[in-house]
Amino acid sequence: MNYSVPINYSTEDDAPNFYYVNETGQSHVVWFEDTRSIATKMQLVREYQLHGIGAWQIGLGFPQGPWLLTKFFNIRKVT
Numbered sequence: 001m002n003y004s005v006p007i008n009y010s011t012e013d014d015a016p017n018f019y020y021v022n023e024t025g026q027s028h029v030v031w032f033e034d035t036r037s038i039a040t041k042m043q044l045v046r047e048y049q050l051h052g053i054g055a056w057q058i059g060l061g062f063p064q065g066p067w068l069l070t071k072f073f074n075i076r077k078v079t
Contacts (some may be wrong), residue, residue, distance in 0.1 A: 014040040035064045042072040 003020040010017060017031045047055050055065070 009036070035068065038064075039072070041054055044072055046072055 005018045005020045005024075005065050007016050009015070013031075015031050015037045017029055019027065019029050021027050042053065044050075054057050
């Protein structure tokens with residue numbers, strides 16, 4: 001099904017989201033990550049000098065991931 005709804009960005013939560021109502025009239029809100037929200041989290045890791053990050057991804061291609069790691073953590077090659 002295609003609901004064609006706009007994507008919002010919460011500056012309070014630093015995360016994108018969208019709302020939709022399905023065919024039975026039930027409302028839904030979906031929060032997810034994008035490059036901007038992940039970059040904000042990586043900036044916090046650097047700012048607070050945390051000793052690491054963890055990420056979990058199921059079946060999604062996220063080509064910006066290696067770029068973000070090299071931008072925020074001076075990693076030269078990500079495999």
